[in-house]
Amino acid sequence: MAEDIQTKIKNYQTAPFDSRFPNQNQTRNCWQNYLDFHRCEKAMTAKGGDVSVCEWYRRVYKSLCPISWVLEKTLENPLDCKEIQPVHSKGDQLWVFFGRNDAKAEAPVLWPPHAKS
Amino acid sequence: MAYPMQLGFQDATSPIMEELLHFHDHTLMIVFLISSLVLYIISLMLTTKLTHTSTMDAQEVETIWTILPAIILIMIALPSLRILYMMDEINNPSLTVKTMGHQWYWSYEYTDYEDLSFDSYMIPTSELKPGELRLLEVDNRVVLPMEMTVRMLISSEDVLPSWAVPSLGLKTDAIPGRLNQTTLMSTRPGLFYGQCSEICGSNHSFMPIVLELVPLKYFEKWSASML
Secondary structure, three states, rough: OOHHHHHHOOOOOOOOOOOOOOOOEOHHHHHHHHHHHHHHHHHHHOOOHHHHHEEEEEEHHHHHHHHHOOOOOOOOOOOOHHHHHOOOOOOOOOOOOOOOOOHHHHHHOOOOOOOOO | OOOOOOOOOOOOOOHHHHHHHHHHHHHHHHHHHHHHHHHHHHHHHHHHOOOOOOOEEEHHHHHHHHHHHHHHHHHHHHHOOOHHHHHHHOOOOOOOEEEEEEEEEEEEEOOOOEEEEEEEEOOOOHHHOOOOOOOOEEEEOEEOOOOOOOOEEEEOOOOOOOOEEHHHEEEEEEEEEOEOOOOOHHHEEEEEEEEEOOOOOOHHHHOOOOEEEHHHHHHHHHHHHHH
16 A cells, blocks of 8 residues: 555646545645645654655645645744734734723622612 | 627637537527517517407417427527536546736746746736737746646635636636636647636736646746746
């Protein structure tokens, strides 16, 4: 079976027809192969196996997924997202709370009707 | 591409477009026949001094003008459904090309082997060389191998344009976050033009599509030179 995959990868032209995604909307096809590649890679490195078997999924997702959709770097901490979606220059300011933060303010008194708080 | 005073479709470049062309001819012929028959009968009705005021039944003619239209409709529906199913046939493409719509240009990505991508802007009228087509030429054409099935995946980065090439019978909307697939197969080499087919902002009329279909050898040479 591994031999089959190696020849398949060697003779790769483009992503073949996938009967799981027979219709016009191929978004899921791209997503599924992207996911499958990263899961395969993770599983293989965890078990110390041969990552080259995951090559098929990599080729397919590379063929199908638009370049701008695929993130080339891993996101390890929240700061990694900053480059992708630049935060507004004023977004780093402290958020100031205006208002009361005591419990009494949260609980409106409904009865008797003339009571205020 | 389109030419002045054009009345019909552009010459077909793909087998599907040929089928659509012939189907259109067939259906339009039926439409013309029915319209001229009705017009003739109306003109007959309006130009006679004869009258007939007693009610009568007309079983025979009623039967005919019920059965005959049903037959005509079947004669239209069968070829139509045939082509519809033909468009959905499973074919294994040899190449995948992605196109992303932007405001207001297309970008193309060929990522089966290496990562080849480029933008395709319209050539402004002031920069056209003699003989070039106004509002149709682009700086970087989409070079593709002819006589090979190509999978086109169409999406968008911002607005909702539509990628269309009439001579191949293609028109697919580009939607951000969605990958729309269509299949391209050209029977001959040449330049095939199309224009953005969904309103997407001020320069919607100025983001054309030009496909350059060439033999496989030239396509390979071109893609190697573009990397």
